[in-house]
Amino acid sequence: MSDYTIIKNNQTIPLQNIPVLKYDEFLLLNTSLLKIESNHCVNYFGYKIQDKLKLICCIADDSDSTIIISSCEIKQNSTKYPSFSAKHLAFHIFERELHENFGINYMDHPWLKPLRFTFDRADKNSRIENYPFYQINSEELHEVGVGPIHAGIIEPGHFRFICNGEQILHLETQLGFAHRGIEALFLNKKKLLQKTILAESIAGDTAVGHSTAFVNLWESLCNYEADEDLQFSRTIALELERIAIHTGDLSGICTDIAYQLGSSVFGRLRTPLINFFQIWCGNRLAKGVIRVGNNHFYFSAALAIQLEKIFNDFESDFTEMYTELKELPSALSRLEKTGEVSREQSASIGTVGMVAKTSGIKRDIRATHPHDLYHKLNHQPILKNHGDVYSRVQIRNEEIRQSIAYIRKLLKNIPEENKNRKPLNEPQKNSFTLSLIEGWRGEICHCAITDDKGELIHYKIKDPSMHNWLAIALAVRNNEISDFPICNKSFDLSYCGHDL
């Protein structure tokens, strides 16, 4: 028997097909896999079975669209285990989660900092209000604390800077303020509609991304193949969400460099895009459009004509504004060489999405593990190499144009609505499923495990922000603290998607 099993994106397999390794074999296999550049860890999590803890590690191979799954069972006791993170830092976030949730001890993990202070964490004495931040004792240095409540209308999170004058030496981010216990609710809420609403609420700015990950997973678990019109509307919604949020982010970045015109124009350019979601499905953030094996809001030819008109109006105004921005020396001086993340840093901490792509790493699920209609689009990820704020501005501009081109291509051939859909089967028993989606922020991974009745016994959500938060901390080092807002906005990571 092999050490692992290989699956494709959105494939359900019997749980027993995943080989169970000894911990040292499990560690050796997965850390060796990550030495290959085309591999990255999409999820690594644990759940309790009786007195044991089952660990499942999922490594995506971007070169051949496969995902390598292996597992291990360990006893929950005071044993100190060697960590994956000591061999490859990209595992750090997953092992911190395992430590926080189940109390697993590691002998050589670099920093077992709490992740989100889950309500069911192993150590109830570890509390967010008395978390000991990293400190440097020096008379020349001072600390700046920001949050959890920020100056603007933003989600909660705490940033603790150690500064030398205006210069940031170190930033530590503490999240967990938005922890709502979503993964536990996935098990407790028995109705499918409740789970769908939960998926839409993981991160409201990525309602389409997370709900598509959920419905693709659930359909696979129920051995149900979605009709083409369903896949079509999901692909359109994902790309439209990307265009809308990217446009809004450009507005936010202009706000943070005090460029009022850019802020206003990009801000108002987002309005017709999200109003189109309103016209399509009755909700500006597209809540309601993605459903398991169903769609109340068929994407009709009439909608296509309206969307085409919105794009035509959008493009000329967008191009005019973007051209002005990129030729404005006072704007560029704030954007260029600010908040840089190098390719080496990005690779070592395992970034995904825009952060990976702007530091030259080709990591995009649409290209490497295509779902829904992406196999028809032959997606080529846009790459930038400087890893600074300006790269993250440029990639948004280019991805907006690319997404518009994709939607236009898809609109040429709108599938007929299937008015006679197959009924949904029951979820398969004793199974494991994994679903990967490229949301606008980056890769989203949902995993589910069912018991012998077909009920969920574990549901695992990974937002791209999980990987990327550390990148902000690295990016702002040696920057002026006044540049933190534009750095933060240019990443636009999710607090609630991280906190769950």
Add this chain to the structure above:
Amino acid sequence: MIGNVKILAHQGKQYIPDITKAKIPGIFRGRPEISMENIDTNALIVLCPTDAIASNPFSIDLGKCVFCGECAFAFPEKIKFTTDYKIATNDRKSLIIKEGDHKNIVLNPELIKKEIADFFSGSLKLRQVSAGGDNSCELELNACSNVNFDISRFGIEFVASPRHADGIVITGPITESMAEPLQICYDAIPSPKIIILAGTDAISGGIFADSPALNRSFLEKYKVDLYVPGNPIHPLTFINGVLELIRKRK
């Protein structure tokens, strides 16, 4: 510079001239209307993901409703969501829409604190606290200040410091970790001050209502001045609700 002026000219007027009469494009799930039709009530109660539907009399609680609209798809003869976005109120009971009840949702003037009209009718500064919101209501609150909705023309603004604020706008179901920061922020606001709950998550906890990760004890201590339902709230719902709350009444 010339480029900037050209862009300004090309943009033209973007604001909604009369915010109280604006029409929402396309479909919208606003105030529902429930007919007296006899249907399988239990099927509807079971269908609702957040227990917003109750019987005797048949009703939908907009403070719990996540506006998914599934009830209206299952029983279109019974429930219809209208495009009426003026669904904010200061009376929690007014959010419960009963069958046969096709009235507009309004504020109860008797419940409005006297100081509100005295101090805030021309200028209201608000401090927003996201207490575990999913960033959808937060995006829509930000949209209230964009050039389309332009809430600041009414003297209503979101400010950075609670010391500058006249009230607090809470989004999200109020997580355990945000309970204390929320209290500290509220205490820092000078009196008189108001509390606005924006979105279903804030009003009732929504889909998270029975999660052990929440601590909603803050809401047991204070009177809420405005409930703004929605998932997320629509900017027009929020702006019209606040304008109704602060306007001078004769």
